[in-house]
Amino acid sequence: DTGVSQNPRHKITKRGQNVTFRCDPISEHNRLYWYRQTLGQGPEFLTYFQNEAQLEKSRLLSDRFSAERPKGSFSTLEIQRTEQGDSAMYLCASSLSRNQETQYFGPGTRLLVL
Amino acid sequence: AQKITQTQPGMFVQEKEAVTLDCTYDTSDQSYGLFWYKQPSSGEMIFLIYQGSYDEQNATEGRYSLNFQKARKSANLVISASQLGDSAMYFCAMREGLTGGGNKLTFGTGTQLKVEL
Numbered sequence: 001d002t003g004v005s006q007n008p009r010h011k012i013t014k015r016g017q018n019v020t021f022r023c024d025p026i027s028e029h030n031r032l033y034w035y036r037q038t039l040g041q042g043p044e045f046l047t048y049f050q051n052e053a054q055l056e057k058s059r060l061l062s063d064r065f066s067a068e069r070p071k072g073s074f075s076t077l078e079i080q081r082t083e084q085g086d087s088a089m090y091l092c093a094s095s096l097s098r099n100q101e102t103q104y105f106g107p108g109t110r111l112l113v114l
Numbered sequence: 115a116q117k118i119t120q121t122q123p124g125m126f127v128q129e130k131e132a133v134t135l136d137c138t139y140d141t142s143d144q145s146y147g148l149f150w151y152k153q154p155s156s157g158e159m160i161f162l163i164y165q166g167s168y169d170e171q172n173a174t175e176g177r178y179s180l181n182f183q184k185a186r187k188s189a190n191l192v193i194s195a196s197q198l199g200d201s202a203m204y205f206c207a208m209r210e211g212l213t214g215g216g217n218k219l220t221f222g223t224g225t226q227l228k229v230e231l
Contacts, residue, residue, distance in 0.1 A: 037174065042118075042205050042221025045157070056218065089157055095204035100147065101209070101217055108134065 002026070004106035005094050011084055012112045020078045021109045025094030032075050033103060034067055037089040038061065049075060050097065080112045117141065118222035124181050125227050127196045134181070135191040135225045137206030143167075146210045148189040149219065150180065153203040162204075165189055196229045203227075 005024045013019050025032050031050050034041035046065070047057045051072040061067075064082075069075040079086055089110050093103035119138045127133035139148065150162040163177040165173045165180045173180040181190040193200055203224045 026167060035219075040223070042207070042223055043219070045218040045220070048218060058218075091159060093159070099166055101151070102161055102164060104161060105151070107156065107158040110157070 004092055004094050006090075006106040006109050008109060009107060010033045010110045010112075012114065014080060015084060016113050017082055018078065018080045019111065020076055021080055021090055021092075021111075022074060023077050023092030023094075023106060024074045025092070026104060027073075029094035029096050029104075030072070031095045031097055031101070031103075032069055033093040033095070034075070034077050035091040035093065037091055037108070038087075043091050046077075057070055079111075082111075084113045087111055117220045118208055120206055120222035120225050122225045123223075125225055126230060127193075127227065128230055129198060130195055132192060132194045133196055133227065134167050135193070135204050135206075135227065137191065137222060139189060139191045139206070139208050141187075141208065141210050143210045146208055147217075148180070148182070149207040150189075150191045150208070151205045151207060151221075152179070152200075153205060153224070155202070159205070163191070193227075198229050198231070201227060201229045 007022045033048040034046040037043040047067050049069040064080045067077045089108045091108045093105045095101045095103045146167045148165045152160045163175045163178045165182045177194045179192045205221050205224045207219040207221045
């Protein structure tokens with residue numbers, strides 16, 4: 001049973017550039033979550049998918065952010081026109097919808113916007 | 115108001131000793147779940163233990179146990195027989211609603227645990 005994987009692990013970009021991150025969940029998991037974690041804070045929810053449907057988005061997710069999960073498997077998170085404030089760790093988690101729904105996290109993508 | 119409060123930014127414990135990491139939460143839901151995750155310096159969040167609001171017994175997973183006091187809205191993590199590898203950031207998290215539509219986690223600010231020889 002492979003865990004959640006995320007690529008790239010690190011990304012350095014210049015302000016104004018677009019970046020895209022990928023998350024591959026645990027294979028049988030139907031739910032996929034994106035979180036953002038800044039230094040010294042706990043992760044904050046961004047958005048989540050059940051299969052291919054995006055069911056909830058945080059108000060943290062500005063219109064520069066878009067996420068997709070086209071076939072209900074892997075997901076991408078794109079940030080357009082990056083700003084320095086976007087520098088953070090972006091964490092993906094997946095779960096199986098059931099009573100004790102435990103989210104399992106990937107290793108994260110560290111983004112630095114210069 | 116903070117939904118999850120972790121008042122200990124840092125904790126030290128000697129190897130082989132037990133340590134308690136505090137977590138209090140705030141919710142008006144009757145059904146909720148409480149989680150603890152460990153985050154080593156590599157960044158990955160590792161699931162440790164879960165407690166449902168209707169669970170009558172405290173959850174245990176190996177050296178981890180959760181001291182759940184519902185009336186006080188606290189869910190403290192107890193790590194017994196600490197090991198050097200336990201040094202990490204520990205996060206308490208809550209999911210409001212036990213079943214049904216997608217349940218995001220709300221995290222506290224974490225406690226940095228350092229295990230010393």
